[in-house]
Amino acid sequence: AQSVTQLDSHVSVSEGTPVLLRCNYSSSYSPSLFWYVQHPNKGLQLLLKYTSAATLVKGINGFEAEFKKSETSFHLTKPSAHMSDAAEYFCVVSAGITGGFKTIFGAGTRLFVKA
Amino acid sequence: NAGVTQTPKFRILKIGQSMTLQCTQDMNHNYMYWYRQDPGMGLKLIYYSVGAGITDKGEVPNGYNVSRSTTEDFPLRLELAAPSQTSVYFCASSYSLSSTYEQYFGPGTRLTVT
Numbered sequence: 001a002q003s004v005t006q007l008d009s010h011v012s013v014s015e016g017t018p019v020l021l022r023c024n025y026s027s028s029y030s031p032s033l034f035w036y037v038q039h040p041n042k043g044l045q046l047l048l049k050y051t052s053a054a055t056l057v058k059g060i061n062g063f064e065a066e067f068k069k070s071e072t073s074f075h076l077t078k079p080s081a082h083m084s085d086a087a088e089y090f091c092v093v094s095a096g097i098t099g100g101f102k103t104i105f106g107a108g109t110r111l112f113v114k115a
Numbered sequence: 116n117a118g119v120t121q122t123p124k125f126r127i128l129k130i131g132q133s134m135t136l137q138c139t140q141d142m143n144h145n146y147m148y149w150y151r152q153d154p155g156m157g158l159k160l161i162y163y164s165v166g167a168g169i170t171d172k173g174e175v176p177n178g179y180n181v182s183r184s185t186t187e188d189f190p191l192r193l194e195l196a197a198p199s200q201t202s203v204y205f206c207a208s209s210y211s212l213s214s215t216y217e218q219y220f221g222p223g224t225r226l227t228v229t
Contacts, residue, residue, distance in 0.1 A: 004157075009155070032215045036220075043222045044207075044218075044220040046219075103218075108157060
């Protein structure tokens with residue numbers, strides 16, 4: 001079975017400080033993991049993905065995430081927040097199952113950035 | 116290159132009315148998806164398609180229908196709209212059905228049923 005849990009529904013940081021958005025997952029198979037960002041009234045945009053290559057994945061806009069199998073985590077980080085980072089972030093797990101694959105979206109974490 | 120486009124952006128329906136949400140992609144992707152997003156929840160898969168003429172149910176298909184007559188278009192039909200269908204609907208496409216490929220999303224349609 002697959003599941004994904006985003007541990008914080010809201011995160012608030014000051015501009016210029018680090019960002020940490022936490023994601024835990026479970027999967028019976030080797031999963032692919034994704035982070036998507038959704039700005040207000042927009043569709044989801046891919047930030048980065050992990051597909052069994054390097055465990056530290058770099059994405060767009062200075063974000064990165066580390067796949068930790070022992071902790072079943074895929075936390076998203078950024079060294080220095082910018083006002084334009086304010087958005088909703090979704091952690092997604094996807095894995096093959098008999099006859100296809102299954103994709104599960106986390107509930108989302110809303111990031112607030114204070115000036 | 117427009118990517119995935121959806122129309123309309125907003126719609127208000129009365130209970131019992133029907134409507135079609137349009138979705139078009141210009142990336143020549145075979146795989147297309149419809150999701151709904153409810154407040155505080157992740158996206159839930161309604162239907163998906165692996166190519167023209169082939170569709171299958173996702174997690175929450177009740178009250179919806181789809182068709183896929185061309186590679187580009189994947190309309191979602193709501194029959195007998197109900198308040199429970201108030202949501203934001205996203206269409207997406209991907210190059211492959213493999214779990215390793217990301218999906219490309221449209222901007223969404225915000226639907227209110229009253």
